[in-house]
Amino acid sequence: MKKKQKQSPQILSPENYIRQRARNLPIFKCFVNDGWDEQGLAHVTISRKHVNGNITYCSYLVDLKCLGIKDTLYQFNVPEYEFDEYKDKLDDNLGMIESEYNLGHNIIHAGWEYAEEIGFEPHKDFLSITQYMLEEDSDKIPLIDIHCGGENGKPLFVQGPLEDDTMAGMIMNRLEKTLGAGNYDYVLGGGDPFDDSYDDDDDDDDIWDNEDDFFDEYSGNSYKENVAIFLELTQYLENVASEDGMFENDRDDEDPDEEEKFKRIGALTNLLYDDLTDFKEVNRWVTKWNKEVHDYTITNAAYWQMLGLHDQNDFTYEDLSHLTKSVNEKELDEYIRERWGELPYLDFLEIDILDDPSEKKARIKRALKQYPDHALLKLEDMAIKIQDDKLKKTELSFKSLFGERKEITPYEYVMWQMTWLDYFASRFDLNGIEALFLFNDPENYTEHPQVSMFLSVLYAMRISVLRLFLLEP
Numbered sequence: 001m002k003k004k005q006k007q008s009p010q011i012l013s014p015e016n017y018i019r020q021r022a023r024n025l026p027i028f029k030c031f032v033n034d035g036w037d038e039q040g041l042a043h044v045t046i047s048r049k050h051v052n053g054n055i056t057y058c059s060y061l062v063d064l065k066c067l068g069i070k071d072t073l074y075q076f077n078v079p080e081y082e083f084d085e086y087k088d089k090l091d092d093n094l095g096m097i098e099s100e101y102n103l104g105h106n107i108i109h110a111g112w113e114y115a116e117e118i119g120f121e122p123h124k125d126f127l128s129i130t131q132y133m134l135e136e137d138s139d140k141i142p143l144i145d146i147h148c149g150g151e152n153g154k155p156l157f158v159q160g161p162l163e164d165d166t167m168a169g170m171i172m173n174r175l176e177k178t179l180g181a182g183n184y185d186y187v188l189g190g191g192d193p194f195d196d197s198y199d200d201d202d203d204d205d206d207i208w209d210n211e212d213d214f215f216d217e218y219s220g221n222s223y224k225e226n227v228a229i230f231l232e233l234t235q236y237l238e239n240v241a242s243e244d245g246m247f248e249n250d251r252d253d254e255d256p257d258e259e260e261k262f263k264r265i266g267a268l269t270n271l272l273y274d275d276l277t278d279f280k281e282v283n284r285w286v287t288k289w290n291k292e293v294h295d296y297t298i299t300n301a302a303y304w305q306m307l308g309l310h311d312q313n314d315f316t317y318e319d320l321s322h323l324t325k326s327v328n329e330k331e332l333d334e335y336i337r338e339r340w341g342e343l344p345y346l347d348f349l350e351i352d353i354l355d356d357p358s359e360k361k362a363r364i365k366r367a368l369k370q371y372p373d374h375a376l377l378k379l380e381d382m383a384i385k386i387q388d389d390k391l392k393k394t395e396l397s398f399k400s401l402f403g404e405r406k407e408i409t410p411y412e413y414v415m416w417q418m419t420w421l422d423y424f425a426s427r428f429d430l431n432g433i434e435a436l437f438l439f440n441d442p443e444n445y446t447e448h449p450q451v452s453m454f455l456s457v458l459y460a461m462r463i464s465v466l467r468l469f470l471l472e473p
Helices: 014-024 080-094 101-117 124-128 165-179 200-205 212-219 223-233 235-239 256-276 279-293 300-307 317-325 329-340 344-352 357-370 375-387 398-402 410-426 430-439 449-471
Strands: 027-033 041-049 055-063 068-078 096-098 156-158 185-187
Touching: 014 055, 014 068, 027 080, 027 101, 041 080, 041 101, 055 080, 055 101, 068 080, 068 101, 068 124, 080 096, 156 165, 165 300, 165 317, 212 256, 223 235, 223 256, 223 449, 256 430, 256 449, 279 430, 300 317, 300 344, 300 410, 317 329, 329 344, 344 357, 344 375, 357 375, 375 398, 375 410, 410 430, 410 449, 430 449
Parallel strands: 156 185
Antiparallel strands: 027 041, 027 096, 041 055, 055 068
């Protein structure tokens, strides 16, 4: 007879380990920020120790005044020194104090229960993972009275760095519907409490720095002289594929010589675009886009439309909070499918990563047949048309893409502008690129990080396309 094979021990993922076994580990240390009770905002960290000496810990951001468990994170089976480093970083920013486990447990549960009573769910990772780091909520845990709400007992929503204006509006609407006018208080306009390190000197390191220092130096040169200097300074771009439109090497902002080189390139780029572009044509584009600006607002409030939902009420504050913070595409896909099922945005995500042109064309055709009005799918189709030199610029108008919509997300705006950029770059249309550069004023988009990232790409592409244009025989 054959011997029965021994089954290999099951290796649990960190998430499943926390769910199934974390409570078997002894509590190691617990911390909470000093002044949590006065602020009504608690940063709680709870750690447990493995037999190998390593640490698993979870942290919880608990708004005791309104929203409950706003955020949470976890680290599994890390060396104790890594946990100490994490704790020291928290201590530098928040002033952490070691506490009894029971205090942290009561803070978390009090915030959770209070928020649920007024209509707010905890962070999804808390429900699925980090709540299992806590001891079971039973009579064995001494009850500690934790004050929730504002000083007058009403819920108090304080807009913080995790809530942009769109989220704040959704939270206010939720409070209005759940509690009614006058039954809650609010403070809007919160910023990042740790963003105090800004110094006026930081302006020197900005990619959008004023190049006036070198403009005067080059403005007296002939066109040919400036072309020669520009091509010499931008030699490092030779190994960059034209479609990438990005610099080969990251800027070294700590190197004064490197910083000066970029300022010189910026000044020369401005002068050469002035020489090579038609002011009337550039102005025509900018005027057209400025008229379109009155038709739309860039806001994450349009996220439900970007997904392809038909009813705004199907999209909640919790959905927006999770989707705008998620960086894992697989997690994003799973969340959307579980929450709403098949949506056109999921087709877009799948199509966007395809490399094979034939497969991509076929997928776009099928998707547009099913969802003919979805803007991101239209933009994917336009990217193919640009490659095939078949795109008509009228297709890129706001109404052609977005129809009667009045709001678009920052991501949709970036994809739209990137398509314009690709269209102009594919034709070496310096008028169009210059118009796009002038239209997208950085000062207008400081609240949208995605748009700010696009502006860096635009800055780089403007230089790259100019170099390629000048090198054309």
